[in-house]
Amino acid sequence: MEYYDTTIIGAGIAGCGLAYNLRKFGYKGKILIIEKYTPGANAAYGYRNTFKKTIEEYNLPYIKKFKKLKMGEFSGIKLDVNLDFYLIDYSRICNHLIKNLEITFKREEVIFVKDRTLTTNKESYKFHYLIDASGFSFFLKKQLRMKLPEKYYIGNLKHYKIKDKKKLNYFEYHSNKKGYVEDLYLFDDNIIQGDWQITNDINFSEIKQPKYRKINEIQESTELINRSQVIAPVSPAFPMVKNDYAFLGDSFGHATPSLGEGIRPTLNASRILAKSIIRNDLKSYEKLWKNKNLDTYIRAMAPRIRLKNRFALLEIIKDYPKLISKIIKGDNPKIPTGILKKLPLRIRLNWAYHYLRLKLKYSLPQ
Ligand SMILES: Cc1cc2nc3c(=O)[nH]c(=O)nc-3n(C[C@H](O)[C@H](O)[C@H](O)COP(=O)(O)OP(=O)(O)OC[C@H]3O[C@@H](n4cnc5c(N)ncnc54)[C@H](O)[C@@H]3O)c2cc1C
Incomplete structure (x- = not known):
C-alpha cells in the first residue's frame, strides 16, 4: 500500500x-x-x-478586471461601491x-x-x-x-448569451428582506445570473423569486445557454x-x-x-x-441572524462607501460607535446578544 x-x-x-x-x-x-x-x-x-x-x-x-461593483438595490437601499475585483476561471x-x-x-x-x-x-x-x-x-x-x-446560499444559476453582441462589463447584486439575492455578471456577451436564497437547509424549492428581477430588463435580448443548481456553505x-x-x-x-x-x-x-x-x-x-x-466571522454573522437587523444596518452604512467596501472584502471592520448609535436600541441589543452567544458557542469545545 x-x-x-x-x-x-x-x-x-x-x-x-x-x-x-x-x-x-x-x-x-x-x-x-x-x-x-x-x-x-x-x-x-x-x-x-x-x-x-x-x-x-x-x-x-x-x-x-472589473472596476466597479454595483451593489444595486437592497430592498430600496442603494449601494454603489468603487472596488476593483477580478473575474477568474x-x-x-x-x-x-x-x-x-x-x-x-x-x-x-x-x-x-x-x-x-x-x-x-x-x-x-x-x-x-x-x-x-x-x-x-x-x-x-x-x-x-x-x-x-448551518447556513447556506442555495442558487439557481443561468448562463445567457447576449444576442446583439453588445459588450458589457459589470457586476450587480440585489437582495430583498426575505433572504433572496440576485447577482449578475455581465462580461463581453455573457450574462451569468443567479437567484439565491439564504437558508438553513439545502432545499431548492425555497428560492422564491420576487416579481422584479434585474434580469427581466435584459432577458429579451438574451439566449439561455445553461442552468444549474448550486450550493455555497456560509457558516463555519x-x-x-x-x-x-x-x-x-x-x-x-x-x-x-x-x-x-x-x-x-x-x-x-x-x-x-x-x-x-x-x-x-x-x-x-x-x-x-x-x-x-473567528471574531471577524462572528461580527459578520451576528447581524445576519435576523434579516431585519441586516437591513437596518445597511440603511445606516449606505452613506459610508469605504466601510461597505471593507465589509465586501470580508474585513468586517468594527463599526464606529457613532454610526452604530444610529441603529434602534432593540436592534443593537439583539445584535449584541447574538454576538455574545456565538462567541460562547464557538469558544466551547465542539
Ligand atoms: C455558484 C457559486 C459562485 C461562487 N462565487 C464565488 C466568487 O465569485 N468568489 C469567491 O471567492 N467565492 C465564490 N464562491 C465560493 C467558492 O467558490 C467556494 O467557497 C470554493 O470554491 C470552495 O472550494 P473548495 O476547494 O472547498 O471546494 P470545491 O471547489 O467544491 O472542491 C471540492 C472537490 O472535492 C472533490 N470531491 C468531493 N468528494 C470527493 C471524493 N469522495 N473523492 C474525491 N474527490 C472528491 C470534488 O469533485 C471537488 O472538485 C461561489 C460558490 C458558488 C457555488
Whole structure:
C-alpha cells in the first residue's frame, strides 16, 4: 500500500491551495491529492471573482478586471461601491496552483476512511495526515457523522448569451428582506445570473423569486445557454481538526458569511494549515485560525441572524462607501460607535446578544 505524509481529498481551491502553500513553506513530505474529476471541476460555469490582493499574492491568471461593483438595490437601499475585483476561471486557477508542484495526483473517488487508511474506488493508501477538502459534499464529515454548516446560499444559476453582441462589463447584486439575492455578471456577451436564497437547509424549492428581477430588463435580448443548481456553505462548522484529520474550504465553511466569498478565506486558511502540518502540530491549525479570524466571522454573522437587523444596518452604512467596501472584502471592520448609535436600541441589543452567544458557542469545545 502506498504511503503519503499528507493526503488531500479534493482538488478545488482548498486542496490545490494547501498543496501550493505546503511546498511554498518548504514541506518535504509526500503529498497526494485525490480528486474524482479534475482540478477545480466543481465550478458552475467556471467563473468566480476575487480581489487584487489574492490575485497578486498567488500570481493568479484572470480573465477580466472589473472596476466597479454595483451593489444595486437592497430592498430600496442603494449601494454603489468603487472596488476593483477580478473575474477568474476556477479550474484554471486550481490547475495554476498545482502546476509544477512535486505532488501525486490521482483521479479516483474516495469512498472510505478508517484510522490512517483511505480507500478509493481503485486503491487503498496510508497517510499521516488527511485533509478533507471535499467541498460541500462533506465527504469525511458525513462519514464521521459530524456537524455540517448551518447556513447556506442555495442558487439557481443561468448562463445567457447576449444576442446583439453588445459588450458589457459589470457586476450587480440585489437582495430583498426575505433572504433572496440576485447577482449578475455581465462580461463581453455573457450574462451569468443567479437567484439565491439564504437558508438553513439545502432545499431548492425555497428560492422564491420576487416579481422584479434585474434580469427581466435584459432577458429579451438574451439566449439561455445553461442552468444549474448550486450550493455555497456560509457558516463555519467546528471542529476544524479531529484526530489526524483537518477540514478546509467549503467542507469546513470558510466562505464569508456576508457574501459567500470563499476563495480568499480558503487560501488564507490553507496557509495556516500548511504551517501547522509542517510543524507536525495539526491541532494548532484550529487555534491559530480562530485567533486570527473567528471574531471577524462572528461580527459578520451576528447581524445576519435576523434579516431585519441586516437591513437596518445597511440603511445606516449606505452613506459610508469605504466601510461597505471593507465589509465586501470580508474585513468586517468594527463599526464606529457613532454610526452604530444610529441603529434602534432593540436592534443593537439583539445584535449584541447574538454576538455574545456565538462567541460562547464557538469558544466551547465542539
Ligand atoms: C455558484 C457559486 C459562485 C461562487 N462565487 C464565488 C466568487 O465569485 N468568489 C469567491 O471567492 N467565492 C465564490 N464562491 C465560493 C467558492 O467558490 C467556494 O467557497 C470554493 O470554491 C470552495 O472550494 P473548495 O476547494 O472547498 O471546494 P470545491 O471547489 O467544491 O472542491 C471540492 C472537490 O472535492 C472533490 N470531491 C468531493 N468528494 C470527493 C471524493 N469522495 N473523492 C474525491 N474527490 C472528491 C470534488 O469533485 C471537488 O472538485 C461561489 C460558490 C458558488 C457555488
